[in-house]
Amino acid sequence: MSEIGGLVGLIVLALDVWAIVSILGSTAGTGAKVLWVLLVLLLPIIGFIIWLVAGPRSARLD
DSSP: OOOHHHHHHHHHHHHHHHHHHHHHHHHSEEEEEEHHHHHHSSSHHHHHHHHHHSSSBBOOOO
16 A cells, blocks of 8 residues: 555656746746745645646747
């Protein structure tokens, strides 16, 4: 059973790292970036879901 918990934790960590990298690469202001990163770090699952729905998007290279 602990293997499942470890796998879920690893997935949450990977998604949070992806969110933070995306936040830092976004065009949002510095203050907004800091607040989003803090939200994702302090509330890993809920913060990720909120960021996914309402967070800043990364800058696109067209």
